[in-house]
Amino acid sequence: MSRTVLTRGTVVIDVDACKGCDLCIPACPPAVLVMTTTDVNHNGFRYPRLLPGCTGCRACLDVCPDFCFEVHKYDEPIEEVVDALVEGRERA
């Protein structure tokens, strides 16, 4: 099973700057950020990963205490296909 999402932007995540505070997760309006569960950065913190569907709204950057995000917007949205099983695993 799969669905199509429109991705309007993207973020570059400075993984090693992250302190695993989780604040970006609820801040993201399309809910396309997920924290890793077992993967940790060089300082031992879990960090966020981006799923398809980012709108480039910069809410994550706005709430992040550690300057982990760089935000980009696409002039034209991109259609991305999301596999439900893969998404389910990502969001678990």
Added chain:
Amino acid sequence: MTDHPGTHLVAPLKPELFLTTEHHLCPGCGEPVATRIVTEVLCELAQQRSAVCVLGIGCYTAFARMLDIDTVQALHGRAPSVATGVKRMLPDVSVFTLQGDGDMVNEGLQEVLHTAARGENVTAILLNNGVFGETGGHMTATSVIGQRTKTSLDGRDAEYHGHPIRIADLVARLDGAGYVARGSVHSAGAVAKTKKMIRAAFECQVERRGFSLVEVLTMCPTGWFVPTADGPDYMEQTLGQIHVMGELKVARAGR
């Protein structure tokens, strides 16, 4: 994906007025968030080369090394008088203080009230997390009734510990204050609203309408004994109930 044709940068990793973004403040701390907003406003108002920051003493003192802004370090509570001296000698420069609640409302209560009453055209930014963060999470004059801190382990008790001071409300009553508001950084929406307040505060300074104060509620999960992810909710349910968000004073020109 970033070199996909037709991409534009919305916001960079390192904000313009930061020399470095690396710091040792706790996970989930609201202070860097508030400070970033201030620097964004200075850039939007084209004051990057016309700004002096007077820093108080607290966790945020670490920003002295990080900010790409001419900075004067003050003693605990004393930033308003130092800012006064700077502004009187540099009247066309945007002078702002960056202080915590322990700094401004405990040690420096007299300083902020007098500077506001005098109508000094400086902007005070209060990072209010309801605790003395740097010393380990002790009660301040803004800690709310029931709040558990290292010096009020059973929760602040009105009879024993007294009541919190709503500093923005106090300052708003002074004739010398031109703009007073209270915001927070516990959500993206709050950040956006607070940024508007900070902009209005600096505009008040530029237009010489008197003293401006923006009190920004910031999360301190360490001082609040909560997990980082719970910081925003804790703020809304405790500090935010007493220190209420909104604009408290907007003086017109020619006051």
Added chain:
Amino acid sequence: MSERRLMEGSEALAEACIAAGCRFFAGYPMTPFTELLEHMARRLPDEGGVCVNAESEIEAVGMAWGALATGVRAATGSTGQGLSLMQESLAEITLARLPLVVFNMARGGSDYFQATRGGGHGDYRHIVLAPMDINEGVALTQLAFHLADKWRNPVLVYGDYLLSHTYEAVDVSPLDFGDDLPAKDWAVDGRRDPRAKLVTMLGFSKHGEESPGMAQGMERHFQAAVEHTAAMERGEPARVDVGFCDDADIVVVAFGTLAKFVRYVVRQLRADGHRVGYVRPITLWPFPSEALAAATKGARTVAVLENSGGQMIDDVRLAVLGRAPVEFIGGISTDSSGFGVGDLLDTEVVRARIEAVLASVVASEGAPA
């Protein structure tokens, strides 16, 4: 100002500040400092400066701190009690290497320790200048601003009620001290020119530059401050006024306005054939220990006259180092308000105190002094 005119001491000191280029002053009214604040409030705006009647002494020194950080010459002051309030700031402004000039219009000589020992916490010293009269006060005030800039260290001018309220004819022309002063490239102006600056007492820097004390943290930072004090002590000559000591049996040591009475009385006693001399420290810090030791080399007694319970006497004892007995002939002397001039500031009283020492030397050693 280039003409001589009659003015009260406070006004003369204010004019001296202005002649030295002081453009910011803040203070809180307190006797006998109040008139200095009044004169600065009246005169500074005419000179393009700012004078703020601060709401507290702590805020006054804070405002001066901010003004100094922008590179202007700035001053504050009070009397001893007010300076007590300012001590945290006075200690830390020294660590921040800011050239503050601070006036103690004292209520007597009992603020000597506060002035010379670094009245606040930590290891630091201020250069301390003690004028004996208004003319010297005018010169030393201007010197204070010069030395503060030369060493990037606060300088304290020790005045008092008598100095503040006496009238003398004074010429307050700007003085040239000759030295080239270093440029204030550390000062902030908001422009980050060429890059952002940080004026701090905490030893931080913005750009990772190595500066004395930065490399290994707070210990090095504080140690560097101690080294700076030592460099000042070595490099800034102590100033002293010595008279009639070559063959003196008794040497009287005094500072400030009281010392002017001592000088007068010593001259009188010399005219009457007594072998008396005086030493008048002008810099209370650096204390003129070498000059005092040399001047008292042959003395049978060193008598210290202070308007206090005895504070400078500690420095006299250290300088004399047991070569002669050091005797205290001063004491607390004030008026009914506690602010002003008591019986001790009187040539006849001073003469009686010194004559008592002369008599006791004769009695103990059998030869006339």
